[in-house]
Amino acid sequence: MSEFAPGQVFADKFRIIRPLGAGGIGSVYEVEHLFTRHKRALKVLHPELRHDPETVKRFLREAMAAGVIQSEHIVQSLDAGMHGDIPWLLMEMLDGQSLGACLRFTPRLRVPDAIHLCIELTGILGKTHAVGVVHRDLKPENVFVLDTTDTLFLKVLDFGLSRFSPSLGVSGLTAPGSRMGTPLYMAPEQMMGKDSSSPALDLFAVGVMLYETLAGGVPYAGQTWNELMLQKSNEAFAPLRQVRPEVPAELERLTQRLLSVNPTWRPSADETRAELQSLLEKDRRTRWWLGEQSEVTETAGQALAAADTVTPPLRSPTSSPQGALLAKTDPPSISEDRPWLDRLKPFSKLSLVENVFWVAVFAAVLGLGVFMIWWIE
Numbered sequence: 001m002s003e004f005a006p007g008q009v010f011a012d013k014f015r016i017i018r019p020l021g022a023g024g025i026g027s028v029y030e031v032e033h034l035f036t037r038h039k040r041a042l043k044v045l046h047p048e049l050r051h052d053p054e055t056v057k058r059f060l061r062e063a064m065a066a067g068v069i070q071s072e073h074i075v076q077s078l079d080a081g082m083h084g085d086i087p088w089l090l091m092e093m094l095d096g097q098s099l100g101a102c103l104r105f106t107p108r109l110r111v112p113d114a115i116h117l118c119i120e121l122t123g124i125l126g127k128t129h130a131v132g133v134v135h136r137d138l139k140p141e142n143v144f145v146l147d148t149t150d151t152l153f154l155k156v157l158d159f160g161l162s163r164f165s166p167s168l169g170v171s172g173l174t175a176p177g178s179r180m181g182t183p184l185y186m187a188p189e190q191m192m193g194k195d196s197s198s199p200a201l202d203l204f205a206v207g208v209m210l211y212e213t214l215a216g217g218v219p220y221a222g223q224t225w226n227e228l229m230l231q232k233s234n235e236a237f238a239p240l241r242q243v244r245p246e247v248p249a250e251l252e253r254l255t256q257r258l259l260s261v262n263p264t265w266r267p268s269a270d271e272t273r274a275e276l277q278s279l280l281e282k283d284r285r286t287r288w289w290l291g292e293q294s295e296v297t298e299t300a301g302q303a304l305a306a307a308d309t310v311t312p313p314l315r316s317p318t319s320s321p322q323g324a325l326l327a328k329t330d331p332p333s334i335s336e337d338r339p340w341l342d343r344l345k346p347f348s349k350l351s352l353v354e355n356v357f358w359v360a361v362f363a364a365v366l367g368l369g370v371f372m373i374w375w376i377e
């Protein structure tokens with residue numbers, strides 16, 4: 001039940017249009033600015049958290065993330081303040097839906113789409129970490145898939161739990177309770193309450209998301225905090241290729257490194273991105289040799305558009321990129337028909353035979369031509 005009803009005016013300035021979503025910290029509404037008529041997203045802290053000054057400070061500090069990181073892939077904060085005892089944050093209104101919503105609709109993405117998604121995400125994280133910010137609460141609900149026409153465009157939301165490096169001059173706050181955030185995506189050291197602000201925390205979450213989008217579910221079966229912490233500490237998850245055999249071995253190894261219990265074994269955002277890109281590059285070269293059009297090196301949006309025309313979306317309710325992202329997702333029966341790994345192999349046996357055959361035919365024709373010329377002369 002939303003605290004504010006559509007039509008209600010908040011802080012004499014914003015007319016509530018509809019609720020957009022809610023998380024552990026606040027509720028977000030689409031609002032119209034009464035004077036400028038701009039559509040914005042307004043986030044207000046949950047009522048039960050308003051009495052805690054530390055949480056209020058942390059909530060308002062979220063507004064700084066976009067200014068510090070300076071990236072179009074971070075949701076832009078436009079204003080923040082207090083209305084009575086209600087802390088509020090005004091953001092640009094994003095058109096689209098969270099990755100969490102996309103994955104609830106279709107939990108398993110095609111391998112190239114999962115890679116694309118992860119390349120985009122680690123690109124944003126590389127920038128975020130480079131300026132000294134660690135998100136600390138990365139999860140599909142905090143990654144927004146924009147409703148753009150042709151490319152996959154992500155925005156990272158919700159810097160309420162993030163850590164800013166002291167060099168940024170942002171006043172330090174005590175560490176949030178170790179149990180804040182979402183246990184499924186939390187690194188083991190974070191679950192154990194260690195006051196870590198290492199970028200490796202975010203890379204663990206990337207590992208969970210990469211595994212999830214490929215396997216169709218998170219790597220851990222634990223239902224309670226302690227079960228999850230134990231499983232993460234023991235790296236107890238099914239190997240990715242056991243769940244999804246067409247996943248390339250390199251991708252499985254990368255996911256394992258991201259999910260390492262030891263944070264120093266996890267690759268950085270930039271390393272992860274580079275490895276994923278080289279996987280795509282390898283695929284592109286293979287396809288060039290085979291004379292095939294590369295699917296995985298297209299931008300996700302373009303590939304999605306193509307997928308819409310080639311294979312009608314089976315379960316997508318919309319032609320938006322999210323819908324297309326979903327449309328591109330292989331339903332199990334189709335994915336079994338088009339194992340992606342086959343396309344990654346340098347040459348399939350058949351194409352090698354084909355290649356040798358056509359080279360032999362070409363040599364024979366050439367030889368015959370030379371012989372004919374010699375004969376005529």
Ligand SMILES: Nc1ncnc2c1ncn2[C@@H]1O[C@H](COP(=O)(O)OP(=O)(O)O)[C@@H](O)[C@H]1O
Binds near residue numbers: 041093142
């Ligand atoms: N700027 C925005 N535009 C559109 N929807 C948004 C925006 N910000 C948040 N949302 C929606 O509201 C949900 C909760 O927002 P979030 O900032 O993650 O709250 P919390 O900090 O409580 O987790 C998000 O998952 C998203 O669906």
Ligand SMILES: [Mg+2]
Binds near residue numbers: 141142158
């Ligand atoms: Mg959130």
